[in-house]
Amino acid sequence: MYIYLPIAEISMHIAVVIGLGGGVGFLSGMFGVGGGFLMTPLLIFLGVPSAVAVSTEANQIVASSVSGVLAHWRRGNVDFKMGGILVAGGLVGSSIGVLLFSILRDIRQIDLVIRLSYVVFLGITGVLMLMESARAILRTRQPGAKRGKLHQHNWLHGLPLKVRFRKSKLYISALLPFFLAAFVGVLSAIMGVGGGFILVPAMIYLLGMPTYTVIGTSLFQIIFVTANITILQSVQTQTVDFVLAGLLLVGAVIGAQFGARVGALLRGEQLRGLLALIVLAVCLKLVFDLVITPEDVFSVEFLK
Amino acid sequence: MTSRVYNYLVAILLLVTGWSCPVHSSTLVADLDLDQVSITIDFNGESLLLFGAVSGGTASDIIVIFKGPDVPLALRKKERASGIWMNRQTIIWQNAPSFYHIFSNRTLDEVLSEEQQARLRIGAEHIGLRTGEAMLDKEKAKLWRNALTRNMTDRGLWQLNENYVSIIRGALFRAPVYLPANIIPGEYEVRVLHVQNNQLIAEDTTYISVAKTGVGAMIYAFAHDYSIFYGFFAVCFAVFAGWLAAAAFRKQ
Numbered sequence A: 001m002y003i004y005l006p007i008a009e010i011s012m013h014i015a016v017v018i019g020l021g022g023g024v025g026f027l028s029g030m031f032g033v034g035g036g037f038l039m040t041p042l043l044i045f046l047g048v049p050s051a052v053a054v055s056t057e058a059n060q061i062v063a064s065s066v067s068g069v070l071a072h073w074r075r076g077n078v079d080f081k082m083g084g085i086l087v088a089g090g091l092v093g094s095s096i097g098v099l100l101f102s103i104l105r106d107i108r109q110i111d112l113v114i115r116l117s118y119v120v121f122l123g124i125t126g127v128l129m130l131m132e133s134a135r136a137i138l139r140t141r142q143p144g145a146k147r148g149k150l151h152q153h154n155w156l157h158g159l160p161l162k163v164r165f166r167k168s169k170l171y172i173s174a175l176l177p178f179f180l181a182a183f184v185g186v187l188s189a190i191m192g193v194g195g196g197f198i199l200v201p202a203m204i205y206l207l208g209m210p211t212y213t214v215i216g217t218s219l220f221q222i223i224f225v226t227a228n229i230t231i232l233q234s235v236q237t238q239t240v241d242f243v244l245a246g247l248l249l250v251g252a253v254i255g256a257q258f259g260a261r262v263g264a265l266l267r268g269e270q271l272r273g274l275l276a277l278i279v280l281a282v283c284l285k286l287v288f289d290l291v292i293t294p295e296d297v298f299s300v301e302f303l304k
Numbered sequence B: 001m002t003s004r005v006y007n008y009l010v011a012i013l014l015l016v017t018g019w020s021c022p023v024h025s026s027t028l029v030a031d032l033d034l035d036q037v038s039i040t041i042d043f044n045g046e047s048l049l050l051f052g053a054v055s056g057g058t059a060s061d062i063i064v065i066f067k068g069p070d071v072p073l074a075l076r077k078k079e080r081a082s083g084i085w086m087n088r089q090t091i092i093w094q095n096a097p098s099f100y101h102i103f104s105n106r107t108l109d110e111v112l113s114e115e116q117q118a119r120l121r122i123g124a125e126h127i128g129l130r131t132g133e134a135m136l137d138k139e140k141a142k143l144w145r146n147a148l149t150r151n152m153t154d155r156g157l158w159q160l161n162e163n164y165v166s167i168i169r170g171a172l173f174r175a176p177v178y179l180p181a182n183i184i185p186g187e188y189e190v191r192v193l194h195v196q197n198n199q200l201i202a203e204d205t206t207y208i209s210v211a212k213t214g215v216g217a218m219i220y221a222f223a224h225d226y227s228i229f230y231g232f233f234a235v236c237f238a239v240f241a242g243w244l245a246a247a248a249f250r251k252q
Helices: A014-031 A036-045 A050-074 A080-106 A110-141 A175-191 A196-205 A211-236 A242-263 A268-291 B002-017 B114-119 B138-154 B214-225 B227-250
Strands: A002-005 A010-013 A162-165 A170-173 A298-302 B027-032 B036-039 B046-055 B061-067 B070-081 B084-097 B100-104 B158-161 B166-168 B172-179 B186-196 B199-212
Touching (some): A014 A036, A014 A242, A014 A268, A036 A268, A050 A110, A050 A175, A080 A110, A080 A211, A110 A196, A175 A211, B027 B186, B070 B138, B100 B172, B138 B158, B199 B214
Parallel strands (some): B100 B158
Antiparallel strands (some): A298 B070, B046 B172, B061 B186
């Protein structure tokens, strides 16, 4: 059965849409990531206009983050004080991102910028994650290796406006999480991702937050950032297709349940290593598409 | 479907019976088996049947030109810049047909000479496509026009369907028409030409409208006319769906 997506204005088989949601949902359940970095490129690859893919994925991430944050909230693993500052930064950043998005769309370079952002940020996080997990795997084979401190303080933590975050056991400048979230917010708006794949490592290594508060707090923040993007894109470009988002979600919710079960069978560093390989594979595919000579150097676009 | 076939038969019957009026010059009547194409939520293209009859002579050659609304189109050319391919040149076509299918009973060149095709404005190179640019030189204009035709053909929007019109006993003709899922709404024009010995002897034009209807059309209108409410609605919907998903799987 085909469905004509009202905003994307294309016809897709309903099994393809739900299957896509299920596949990406499986991986996100397995690795504990949102999966936007996989979903958005796949939607574009399937013929969804890139602007619709980015905005619709923001809408879907609102739903998946809400369903993810509830469990963390119940366990008390959301640092609302830190979350509040991250939300403030994220709202500023994502608003700038949406503005930037429509400027780039007007000068017809949005596709290129989306692709380049993916290449750069997936490349960096993929390589870092791969190195980190390789080190962790090697370390487990050498018992007796020294463990580092809980977190290292650096000059960034000493910036003005220091705030105490009890839940995360931190006393650092509020400017650091604010600007981190603002930066990730810009990327969220342009790339159609929640930004967890940048935010989570940055919260651990840059802010020095304990791991157990990081996931819940980042999910909490991502809800607000992607909700902001959904509303702003609805107003500015009318590219949010909630029918598409809803169908993807159906698949994603079910896929994530199975993914989480498979993920429980593997060790943390093995999972991170595997995720790093997937991230790098997506990155390489995008590099390949940018570099090889296209089949037809001409392309046509309907102007409205 | 049966009612569409029935309509078709009734129409043919009417055409054949109403045929007795004494006409000296040849006339031609054509129609489609649908009055309107609706883009509904389960739309995935639509098959139509074009049919008609010729009176006052035998139908020798029939050409059908099925044309969608004219739209501005941007044609972009990628060039390699520091190792990556990016859009570097753009030409805007101001009045390109969004859909342009030609049907004939034999190859178009057998039916009409190149000069006649140009005079009757048949084919993408003869419909007076305008660009927003200053005059391109002839060589370059041809390159860009061919690129436009190639891209539109790849999308199934421009097509030359030779040997698609069947002529029955020299009087009736029919042609299957397929409108793909990526057509745009608007008024579609169907021009039917009766040609004999490289000359046009009769012509008829009919129209069919393609419109979005039903839930899909409502969502589209909501998103465009009340975009801020649509945005809030999309967020509320997502929050509710996320909560529902979490609740559903928590119980198990």
